[in-house]
Amino acid sequence: MHGYLCLPVLATAANLALALFLFGPPKASASLVPVQYEQGLGSGEGDGSTCVGLHDRDACTATYVFSKNATDEKGPEYATDDPHLQKMPGRDFRAYVPSDVATFYQKEEGTLQPSPHAFNGQAGKFVNLTPERLGLYWNSGRGMGHFTGTVHSFTATGTATFPTHKFFFGKTDDPNEALCSFVVEAGTSVYYCDPYGEAAVSGSGLGFTKETRDVNGLSTADRQMYEWHLENIRFAQEYRAFTGVEWLGMIGRDPPRHKIYAADYFGQQHQVKTRETQFVEHPPWEELHRIKPKARASNAELPLNQYRASNETLDITLTAVSCAPRVFEIKNFLSRTEADHILMLANRTHELHQSTTGDSGGRPSDHDSTRTSQNTWVAREESPIVDTIYRRVADVVQIDEALLRRRTPEEHPEMKTKGSIAEQLQMVHYSPGQEYTSHHDFGYNKMHLPHQPSRSINMLLYLNDVEEGGETQFPRWLNAETREGLNVKPEKGKAVLFYMILPDGNSDELTQHAALPVIRGEKWMTNLWIWDPFMS
Secondary structure: OOEOOOOHHHHHHHHHHHEEEEEHHOOOOOOOOOOOOOOOOOOOOOOOOOOOOOHHHHHHOOOOOOOOEEEEOOOEHHHHHOOEEEEEEEOOOOEEOOOOOOHHOOOOOOOOOOOOOOOEEEEEEEOOOOOOEEEEEEEOOOOOOOEEEEOOOEEEEEEEEEOOOEEEEEOOOOOEEOOOOOOOOOOOOEEOOOOOOOOOOOOHEEOEOOOOHHHOOOOOOHHHHHHHHHHHHHHHHHHHHHHOEEEEEEHHHHHHHOOOOOOOOOOOEEEEEEOOOOOOOOHHHHOOOOOOOOOOOOOOOOOOHHHHHOOOOOEEEEEEEEOOOEEOOOOOOOOOOHHHHHHHHHHHHHOOEEEOOOOOOOOOOOOOOOEOEEEEEEOOOOOOHHHHHHHHHHHHOOOOOOOOOOOOOOOOOOOOOOOOOOOOOEEEOOOOOOOOOEEOOOOOOOOOOOOOEEEEEEEEEOOOOOOEOEEEEEEOOOOOOOOOOEEEEOOOOEEEEOOEEEEOOEEOOOHHHHOOOEEEEEEEEEEEEEEEEOOO
């Protein structure tokens, strides 16, 4: 029942005080209009982007450069160009207002109604408004609470859940002593543990607290963090009233800095050309040594070009199969040779381990039946073919490939970190009967971290044809035809791209997805998570 658990970051009072001194507390009317950029898409000197707005801290750390090796027929679009962003009354903030479902069918607004979902699951975000480190436990009604995750002071953890589920915050070493308890209700995903009693939360969002505390007992730094959360609660109430969508984020989180493709209607397509052509013949293994990825001139010959398709560019078509959440299908993203290479590489050099559902503070969860697959990780550096796949992904999502690897000091000097914003490829294997129940891949922002980094883009890559079952399901997609989830069939070489963050920076709860059980055969896949604005 639980999905991705965010890794809470312990913020000491000293660190919090320093952060608040440097950045200041959020302002109720602070501008959250995102950083603007000068687009640099050429191949000559001086290509780049310049930050001109919003947050001055860290010199606007995370400006992105679009890929120089790919072209999209509609040109570059930033998330902040989205036409569904509207200014909230009384706030200098542009919120994402969802489209009417009728427009997904290219019909007039109001002519169709969204179908109810057969699936009634939802996200559960549990916020710790105390200075203590607590454990989140699921109360199954059978014995002691089941440990789900650790949450540090003034941060949150999360899990996929269902209405009527019961949770409580308690000591990490004692599941019998509850400080706050919660009962999940349909339509409410965020729950607060506030023993100080000042959180103006209506309905079921405020947990039942075992004790009452005096807010004046908080230290100066803790009091500032507490007040910051109270302001976020006020903002969340206004956001929901304006958009009809629950706010899962924290104020101060910038909108995504990368391109987000439009998914205005089912079947909408985007075409991308990339120089990262496909391998159609597998090179000898002695030519597939580990590499150190680096920048390439736009006119440079591609590595191992003799084993690639003869065409100079590869045409890629993204097709919108869901508008909310935004999900795109890309057929033949990988060649069969490339898919086989990842399989062979993993089997030659890696050992599969039991998959987990995220980090729970260094302690395993007490229940892991939600994910029964096995997985391992493949680094970009492991072969020129894997490097090509990373570069092709970068071209599709329109992000400079340099951001998906370790960079030199000369590359993106505006970034305060030289690390990749992409994780390693996660390689996953499912045998018959194995699955991963509905979950979210995003974590929950920590407001004391500048820019509040989080996973933003997920690219799924299918490595074999599954005889039966194993579909990727989006059970909460908005449509006007069926109560059932959207099932994407796993086909060798196919990719699925979806965005976990909305254009205004809020997490997209509708991205809840599942790997359905394999019925016959086996399923091999890999996925690449890309963070925004950087990986923490």
